[in-house]
Amino acid sequence: MTHNAKIPVGISACLLGMEVRHDKGHKRSRYCTDVLSRYFTFRSLCPEMGAGMSAPRKAMHLTEEGGVVRMETTDGKRDVTPLMNDFIQRSVPELSSLRGFILTAKSPSCGMERIRHYTPEGNVLHRDGEGLFAAALKREYPLMPLEEAGRLNDDALRENFIERVFLYDDWCQMVEAGLTPKGLIEFHSRHKFQLLAHCQKTYRRLGPLLADLKSGSLEAIAEEYIDGVMLAMKKQVSRGAHVNTLQHLTGFLREDLSQEDRTHINDQIQAYLREEVPLVVPMTLLRGALRKVHLPYVNAQRYLTPYPDALGLRNRV
Known part of the structure; x- marks a missing residue:
């Protein structure tokens, strides 16, 4: 992205x-x-x-x-x-x-x-x-x-705000282009793992909300959906939640990556959990591995690049 x-x-x-x-x-x-x-x-x-x-x-x-x-x-x-x-x-x-x-x-x-x-x-x-x-x-x-x-000046608050700005911008652009069922589903698809990281409870609730877009007006469903998303995004992501999300994404590589490469990624995820390396380390390894395989759904996840890398917001242990 x-x-x-x-x-x-x-x-x-x-x-x-x-x-x-x-x-x-x-x-x-x-x-x-x-x-x-x-x-x-x-x-x-x-x-x-x-x-x-x-x-x-x-x-x-x-x-x-x-x-x-x-x-x-x-x-x-x-x-x-x-x-x-x-x-x-x-x-x-x-x-x-x-x-x-x-x-x-x-x-x-x-x-x-x-x-x-x-x-x-x-x-x-x-x-x-x-x-x-x-x-x-x-x-x-x-x-x-x-x-x-x-x-x-607070690392966590700074990242949280900037991540929310980029996600909200994506939502506004989608709505301004004309709200459609396809656009709403695609938005959810690319932000799905961000939502998982911020709040599993909201992640589990909002998925079924979009499962039947004929159950009510599209505008009402979209309003309920984005209200839930933006509220969940205010929650700071814990180290354990990042680990859980990274492991979910690594699971998609089970059939396409060697055991050695998967082990290396998982080792760095555990090192991040132990506060030995910053989040950018396992994140970079995962993104590099994804470039070797054809997984459009996973590559589209904004969790992997929610804002420009040059901001360096994931570089601190």
Whole structure:
């Protein structure tokens, strides 16, 4: 599989180095600008600037009273909630072409989680809120992968987000081309082992769902299917789940590969399980073996190449 076209992904403007924060600073993410920009076409957005605020500006936070959340300056002198809500209503519906969004942590607009809500008096009410813009994105696009830039420093979270973006892009392209039973079955076929690795329970449930596409409307079945897939893909793959999936794929080579080659692959799978080698080692051996045989179904599995190899996401032990 090749990954040629860049994928459209949204990003908080400050992460690209734009001086749009309240202190006229930025929070440039070099991983985004120097690495992910090779594969993603970024659409930058700053909710505060888009809402008509200036840089610099007074710092803001979220207040809550009676279950109503408002965005105000930290000195309590200005309520910018109407401005922010107007921006959200104008901008969010225009983001349907995006395949993911990278947000700024701790922001009252873009923070994805752990955002403090204050009482009108300035005391911390709770610490598990969401930024207003980030919350609107989740409501409007529940399938779209979202992540905070800081969390991309974690190897597992970084791989999980990028894998979900590439899978979601494949789904959107399939739907945009026109949803058909054939297209839905082919999508499931090429992502089947990714699903197995992320969640066996969902894998076992969604297969039968597609077995009889005449049992209901195709659109309803597809919606239930992709809801299940994207929820399962949020789960990080355990080392044991990778081993199980690799062994399943190696089983397809039983008739076409020598005992010596199969043993070598299985030895490296076990070495990965013991944390002696990174996942890329048994994965590369398996992909090399598959090039020697004619197994189109197995070669089409996106589990083997869910994103460009140059990202190096499977290179760590």
